[in-house]
Amino acid sequence: MNKKLLKKFILIHLLILSSYSLGQKDNVHYTNLYQPDTRIYVALHHNRTIGLGAQFFGVSIENKTSDKLRVELEYTAHMTCGQDITRRIGFGDGLLIQPGARIGAEGFWDTDNTSFDAGNSRNSECMKSPNKSKKISENEYTAIERVSFRLIRITNVSEQERLEAEKQKAKSLIQEGDSKLYKNDFDGAIADYREALKIDPNNQIANDKITAAEKKKSEFLEKEAANQKKKEAEDAIKRGDEKLANGDLAGAEAEYNEAARIDPSNTSVSSRKQQLDTKKQEADKAKEAETKKQEEADAKKKEEEADKKRIEQEEKEKAEEAARQKAIEEEKARQQAEKERLERQNQYYQEKQQQRDANTDLAVGSAVELLLLHIKLGQIIYGDLETDRYGSLFSNDNWRFTMQTGYSITSVPMIFNSSYEDYDGNDYSYTNETIDMQSGTLDLNGGMELWPMYGKQFGFGLHGHAGAGHGFLIQQFTYFGQGGAKAYFGAEKMKLYGEYTLGFRTISKVAWIDPQEFGSGKLKYNFHRIFTGLRFSVPAEIESKGINVTVGPLFELQNYRNINYFNPLIVRWNNGFKAEVDIENRLNIFAELFMNYRRSGEIEETYEQKFKATGTYFRVGVLRNFDFFGDSPYAHSDYSIRRIKEKRAFTGISFINPSFNWLADKNKLNSMKKVQLGVNVAFEQDIRLVSNINLMTGAIFSINSGGTSYDGTNEVRYTSHSLAVPVGLRLYLEQVPRPYKRWISGALKNDFSLFNSTDGFVDVTPKRYTQSLSFGGGVDYMLGANTLARIGLNFDYGTKSIFSENAFDLRKRSISLQAGFIF
Structure with missing residues (x-):
C-alpha cells in the first residue's frame, strides 16, 4: 500500500515539475485535424518539451450536436524512437457526452482517460534508442514526433430514446383508435391507426386494424346508402305531389321519374303517373286556345314595329349625310395643316443643310490653312x-x-x-x-x-x-x-x-x-x-x-x-x-x-x-x-578611379524614387494583395570596412508606404508616412579599377511611422515601430573624380506585423527604385 502511495506521489511531482519547473511554458495544440464525423470535433495536445522523462499527451472531444452521444476512439502518440503509444476512450458502451459539451481540458488532469504521460509510457527499447527524443531548440527536447487519432464508434443515445418514445406513442394511438371504432367513428379510428403506423412503420397490429376498420366502415356505409335511397324516393314523390297540385306538370313528371330511378320497387309511382296524364290532357287544350290568342297579338305588334323602323331609318340617313359633309370639311382642314407642317419641316431641313454646308466649308478651309501652317512649321523643325x-x-x-x-x-x-x-x-x-x-x-x-x-x-x-x-x-x-x-x-x-x-x-x-x-x-x-x-x-x-x-x-x-x-x-x-x-x-x-x-x-x-x-x-x-x-570625364580616368578607390567614406542622396508597396498575410499565403504607389527620399552614409565591403546606414523618408490585403472576407487598407533607419553591408563585385562598380546589399531597417491610418472591414490598431529586411542591387557609375551616379533596385521584406492584434499578422512588402548621386 505504501509503495502505491509513493508511486502516485512521485507521478504527481513529476507532472508538476514537467509542466512548470522545467520550462513547460506552453503546449502544442492540433486543432486542424481531419474530422471523420461532423457530429464531434476532436483536438489533440501535448507538452511541447519533455522534462524528467515526462511528456503528457491528451485529447479533447466536443459534441457539435444537440443530441447525447456515446463515443469510442483511440488516440496515439508516435514517438521519436518509432514506438506508437495508444489509449482508448469509451471502451465498451462508449463515453457519454452531453449536447454541446466538451471532455478533455487544455491540461492533463481529466479522469476519463483523456490524457496520459506518453514520455514515461515508452518501453525499454525506446528508452535505449538514440532517437528516444530529439532537440527542438537550445536545451529543449521532445519525445513526441507526431500524433493521430482513430474514431471507432459513435452512438446517438438521444435518437435511441426518441425511437422508444415513438413506439409508446404508437401503442397509445392504437388504443385511442379502438375507442373511436367502438363509437362508429371510422375515419377517426383509421387516422389514429395510420398515425401509429407512420410513427412505427413495422407495427403489424396497426396495419391489421386499418384493414378491419375500413371493412367495417364499408359495410356500415352500404346499409346507410340503402335506407337513404328509400327516403330520397319518398321525398321525390312528395315533391311531385306538391308540383302537381300547383299545376307544374313537367316538374311533377321529373320528380316521379327521379323516384322511380332511385327506388324501382316503390309501387306508388305508377298511380301518380296516371293522375299526371289526366292533368296533361287538360293542359294541352288550354294551351291551344292561348296560342291562337297570342298569334293575333303578335301580328299586330309586327305592324307597329315595321312603322317604327321605317321612321328610324329615315332619320339615320339624314344624320349620315350630315356626318359625311363634316368629314369632308375636316379632311380638307387636315390636308392643309399637313401641307403647312411639311413646308415647315422642309424649311428646317434646308436651313440645317445650308448651315451644315457652310460649317463644312469653314472646317475644310480652316483645316487647309492649318495644314499649310503645319507644313511651314515642319519645314522649320525638320529642315x-x-x-x-x-x-x-x-x-x-x-x-x-x-x-x-x-x-x-x-x-x-x-x-x-x-x-x-x-x-x-x-x-x-x-x-x-x-x-x-x-x-x-x-x-x-x-x-x-x-x-x-x-x-x-x-x-x-x-x-x-x-x-x-x-x-x-x-x-x-x-x-x-x-x-x-x-x-x-x-x-x-x-x-x-x-x-x-x-x-x-x-x-x-x-x-x-x-x-x-x-x-x-x-x-x-x-x-x-x-x-x-x-x-x-x-x-x-x-x-x-x-x-x-x-x-x-x-x-x-x-x-x-x-x-x-x-x-x-x-x-x-x-x-x-x-x-x-x-x-x-x-x-x-x-x-x-x-x-x-x-x-x-x-x-x-x-x-x-x-x-x-x-x-x-x-x-x-x-x-x-x-x-x-559633355566632354569625356575620363581624360584623367586613372587619377579619378584612384581618388575614389582611396576614399574611406561616401555620402549618397536619392530623391523622388517610386516604390510599389503591398501587405502580405503570414498565415494565408494565397491572400490577394493590392499595390499602393509611393515615393521616398533617402540619405545614405557608406563607411569602407575592407576593399570591397562597406558598412551602410542612413535615413529614408517614405510617403504612402502602405498597401492592402484581402483574404475573401476581411479587407485591410493601410497608409503610412514613415522614417526608416537601415543598418547593413554593401558588397562591391568589381575587383579591378573601373569607371563603374556593381553592388549588392543587405540591411535591417527599423521603420518609425510618422502618420498612419487604416480603413477596412475590421478595426485594427497599427504599430508605430516595425522592422524589415532589405535586399538590393545596382551599379555606381563614375561622373568625376569625387562624384558617382547610383541606380539600383531594393526589395523590403517585413519581419514583424504592422498591427497590434494577433488575428492580423500582416507584414509590409515593397519594391523600390533607387536613383541618386554619391559624393
Missing part, C-alpha cells in the same frame, strides 16, 4: 537635318541634354454623348445615345531630356514632354503633359532599358459641323506608364552619330480604371507595345499601340446604351532632336 554643331556629337561617356519638338498623330478610344435634334414641323425632339468613337488628332510636341550619365553601356536620365493638337476637321482638341525617368545598362550594342512616366491627357470633341448635333464628349485622366525592353545601339563612329533602337512592352494604368487586387509581380494594366528609334542630334521616331485600351469619357450625363468597353490606341510621331553632349 537642315544634316547640320552638326560643336558639342552636338557623342564622343565619350558623359552627360547629354536633348531638346525635342515635332509632330505626332494620336488616336484614343473614347465615349461621345450624342444629343441629335429633329423637327417634324410641329415639335422638336432629341435622340440621346452613347456612341463609342475613335479620336484622331495632329499634335505639336515639345520637351527635353537630361541625362546626367549617358554612356555606351550605362545611362540614366529625366524627361519631360508636353503638347497640344486638334482634329483634322477642327472638331477635336487635345493637350497633354508627361514626365519621368529612364535608364539603361548592358553591353555596348545591346542593353536593358526601363522607363517610368507620369502624365495627363485631355481630349474633347464638339460636333459643331452638324447643326443638329448638340452632344459632346470629353476624356480627361492621369496615367502611370512603364516601358521596358531592349535597346540596340549603333556606335557613333558610323555617320558621326549614334542610332539607338528600343522595342518592348508598354504598360499603362489610368486613374479612372478600377484597380483590382493583383500580385505586384504580375502587371494587370493596359498592355501595349512601343518601338522607338533615337538618332542623336537628328530625329526621334516612335510608335505606341494598345489593342484593348479602356474606353472612357468625362461627361455631364451618360445615356443608357451599350457601347464597346475597349478600343485601339495608337500614337506615332517624329520629333527633331537638338543634342548637347
Whole structure:
C-alpha cells in the first residue's frame, strides 16, 4: 500500500515539475485535424518539451450536436524512437457526452482517460534508442514526433430514446383508435391507426386494424346508402305531389321519374303517373286556345314595329349625310395643316443643310490653312537635318541634354454623348445615345531630356514632354503633359532599358459641323506608364552619330480604371507595345499601340446604351532632336578611379524614387494583395570596412508606404508616412579599377511611422515601430573624380506585423527604385 502511495506521489511531482519547473511554458495544440464525423470535433495536445522523462499527451472531444452521444476512439502518440503509444476512450458502451459539451481540458488532469504521460509510457527499447527524443531548440527536447487519432464508434443515445418514445406513442394511438371504432367513428379510428403506423412503420397490429376498420366502415356505409335511397324516393314523390297540385306538370313528371330511378320497387309511382296524364290532357287544350290568342297579338305588334323602323331609318340617313359633309370639311382642314407642317419641316431641313454646308466649308478651309501652317512649321523643325554643331556629337561617356519638338498623330478610344435634334414641323425632339468613337488628332510636341550619365553601356536620365493638337476637321482638341525617368545598362550594342512616366491627357470633341448635333464628349485622366525592353545601339563612329533602337512592352494604368487586387509581380494594366528609334542630334521616331485600351469619357450625363468597353490606341510621331553632349570625364580616368578607390567614406542622396508597396498575410499565403504607389527620399552614409565591403546606414523618408490585403472576407487598407533607419553591408563585385562598380546589399531597417491610418472591414490598431529586411542591387557609375551616379533596385521584406492584434499578422512588402548621386 505504501509503495502505491509513493508511486502516485512521485507521478504527481513529476507532472508538476514537467509542466512548470522545467520550462513547460506552453503546449502544442492540433486543432486542424481531419474530422471523420461532423457530429464531434476532436483536438489533440501535448507538452511541447519533455522534462524528467515526462511528456503528457491528451485529447479533447466536443459534441457539435444537440443530441447525447456515446463515443469510442483511440488516440496515439508516435514517438521519436518509432514506438506508437495508444489509449482508448469509451471502451465498451462508449463515453457519454452531453449536447454541446466538451471532455478533455487544455491540461492533463481529466479522469476519463483523456490524457496520459506518453514520455514515461515508452518501453525499454525506446528508452535505449538514440532517437528516444530529439532537440527542438537550445536545451529543449521532445519525445513526441507526431500524433493521430482513430474514431471507432459513435452512438446517438438521444435518437435511441426518441425511437422508444415513438413506439409508446404508437401503442397509445392504437388504443385511442379502438375507442373511436367502438363509437362508429371510422375515419377517426383509421387516422389514429395510420398515425401509429407512420410513427412505427413495422407495427403489424396497426396495419391489421386499418384493414378491419375500413371493412367495417364499408359495410356500415352500404346499409346507410340503402335506407337513404328509400327516403330520397319518398321525398321525390312528395315533391311531385306538391308540383302537381300547383299545376307544374313537367316538374311533377321529373320528380316521379327521379323516384322511380332511385327506388324501382316503390309501387306508388305508377298511380301518380296516371293522375299526371289526366292533368296533361287538360293542359294541352288550354294551351291551344292561348296560342291562337297570342298569334293575333303578335301580328299586330309586327305592324307597329315595321312603322317604327321605317321612321328610324329615315332619320339615320339624314344624320349620315350630315356626318359625311363634316368629314369632308375636316379632311380638307387636315390636308392643309399637313401641307403647312411639311413646308415647315422642309424649311428646317434646308436651313440645317445650308448651315451644315457652310460649317463644312469653314472646317475644310480652316483645316487647309492649318495644314499649310503645319507644313511651314515642319519645314522649320525638320529642315537642315544634316547640320552638326560643336558639342552636338557623342564622343565619350558623359552627360547629354536633348531638346525635342515635332509632330505626332494620336488616336484614343473614347465615349461621345450624342444629343441629335429633329423637327417634324410641329415639335422638336432629341435622340440621346452613347456612341463609342475613335479620336484622331495632329499634335505639336515639345520637351527635353537630361541625362546626367549617358554612356555606351550605362545611362540614366529625366524627361519631360508636353503638347497640344486638334482634329483634322477642327472638331477635336487635345493637350497633354508627361514626365519621368529612364535608364539603361548592358553591353555596348545591346542593353536593358526601363522607363517610368507620369502624365495627363485631355481630349474633347464638339460636333459643331452638324447643326443638329448638340452632344459632346470629353476624356480627361492621369496615367502611370512603364516601358521596358531592349535597346540596340549603333556606335557613333558610323555617320558621326549614334542610332539607338528600343522595342518592348508598354504598360499603362489610368486613374479612372478600377484597380483590382493583383500580385505586384504580375502587371494587370493596359498592355501595349512601343518601338522607338533615337538618332542623336537628328530625329526621334516612335510608335505606341494598345489593342484593348479602356474606353472612357468625362461627361455631364451618360445615356443608357451599350457601347464597346475597349478600343485601339495608337500614337506615332517624329520629333527633331537638338543634342548637347559633355566632354569625356575620363581624360584623367586613372587619377579619378584612384581618388575614389582611396576614399574611406561616401555620402549618397536619392530623391523622388517610386516604390510599389503591398501587405502580405503570414498565415494565408494565397491572400490577394493590392499595390499602393509611393515615393521616398533617402540619405545614405557608406563607411569602407575592407576593399570591397562597406558598412551602410542612413535615413529614408517614405510617403504612402502602405498597401492592402484581402483574404475573401476581411479587407485591410493601410497608409503610412514613415522614417526608416537601415543598418547593413554593401558588397562591391568589381575587383579591378573601373569607371563603374556593381553592388549588392543587405540591411535591417527599423521603420518609425510618422502618420498612419487604416480603413477596412475590421478595426485594427497599427504599430508605430516595425522592422524589415532589405535586399538590393545596382551599379555606381563614375561622373568625376569625387562624384558617382547610383541606380539600383531594393526589395523590403517585413519581419514583424504592422498591427497590434494577433488575428492580423500582416507584414509590409515593397519594391523600390533607387536613383541618386554619391559624393
